[in-house]
Amino acid sequence: xxxxxxxxxxxxxxxxxxxxxxxxxxxxxxxxxxxxxxxxxxxxxxxxxxxxxxxxxxxxxxxxxxxxxxxxxxxxx
Amino acid sequence: xxxxxxxxxxxxxxxxxxxxxxxxxxxxxxxxxxxxxxxxxxxxxxxxxxxxxxxxxxxxxxxxxxxxxxxxxxxxxxxxxxxxxxxxxxxxxxxxxxxxxxxxxxxxxxxxxxxxxxxxxxxxxxxxxxxxxxxxxxxxxxxxxxxxxxxxxxxxxxxxxxxxxxxxxxxxxxxxxxxxxxxxxxxxxxxxxxxx
Numbered sequence: 001x002x003x004x005x006x007x008x009x010x011x012x013x014x015x016x017x018x019x020x021x022x023x024x025x026x027x028x029x030x031x032x033x034x035x036x037x038x039x040x041x042x043x044x045x046x047x048x049x050x051x052x053x054x055x056x057x058x059x060x061x062x063x064x065x066x067x068x069x070x071x072x073x074x075x076x077x
Numbered sequence: 078x079x080x081x082x083x084x085x086x087x088x089x090x091x092x093x094x095x096x097x098x099x100x101x102x103x104x105x106x107x108x109x110x111x112x113x114x115x116x117x118x119x120x121x122x123x124x125x126x127x128x129x130x131x132x133x134x135x136x137x138x139x140x141x142x143x144x145x146x147x148x149x150x151x152x153x154x155x156x157x158x159x160x161x162x163x164x165x166x167x168x169x170x171x172x173x174x175x176x177x178x179x180x181x182x183x184x185x186x187x188x189x190x191x192x193x194x195x196x197x198x199x200x201x202x203x204x205x206x207x208x209x210x211x212x213x214x215x216x217x218x219x220x221x222x223x224x225x226x227x228x229x230x231x232x233x234x235x236x237x238x239x240x241x242x243x244x245x246x247x248x249x250x251x252x253x254x255x256x257x258x259x260x261x262x263x264x265x266x267x268x269x270x271x272x273x
Contacts, residue, residue, distance in 0.1 A: 044236060065215060
């Protein structure tokens with residue numbers, strides 16, 4: 001399952017992981033991390049999902065409702 | 078695009094969402110709702126009583142919401158305070174549920190078709206209450222709320238907040254939502270309210 005990751009960019013590695021072309025261990029070794037939690041966090045922070053995971057299904061109604069009634073505070077929350 | 082008038086209120090029917098936000102120090106998030114947040118007096122009493130809020134952090138956080146938070150007076154809450162004044166040992170168990178049922182009954186009789194109650198809850202028992210059966214009710218638990226805000230780009234640290242919440246729980250809080258009455262994907266109130 002493990003491709004040759006030499007020369008891959010971060011985006012390449014995360015994309016391969018998301019598509020299931022490489023395993024968690026290969027990605028963690030390339031990223032030089034030891035925690036699966038860190039791996040998940042890196043994936044999410046880069047807009048990727050772990051292989052096999054489904055995004056949270058949120059209805060159009062909920063998204064529209066929250067967008068309509070949410071005023072982010074100018075200081076950032 | 079001109080929007081039609083829609084009357085939305087965030088209703089917090091039990092103590093859990095407030096206590097969860099308090100545990101991660103983010104009661105202030107409720108202040109970003111641009112619509113009134115309603116909590117019945119009995120639930121407000123429960124979350125702020127010294128036994129549950131010994132440092133007063135919850136009461137302080139709710140006070141800072143100023144007029145964004147509306148404490149809804151109920152006969153249950155008023156009656157409890159009278160009884161408690163007479164006998165300080167009076168127990169308040171289950172009165173929060175009874176008070177929110179009273180308020181749901183009032184809403185059912187007094188609100189028009191343009192009213193959308195957004196119920197922010199955590200306790201699954203809330204699903205059995207009348208507040209969860211109101212017409213056009215929209216149900217959302219705390220993690221579904223935060224994750225949706227994050228996904229919509231409205232709350233960049235939404236994922237971190239969910240992680241912080243789950244780190245303090247034995248099991249992760251599974252996001253839950255139940256959209257208002259829908260016809261296929263689009264809800265009837267959504268079309269009515271926002272011309273979508």
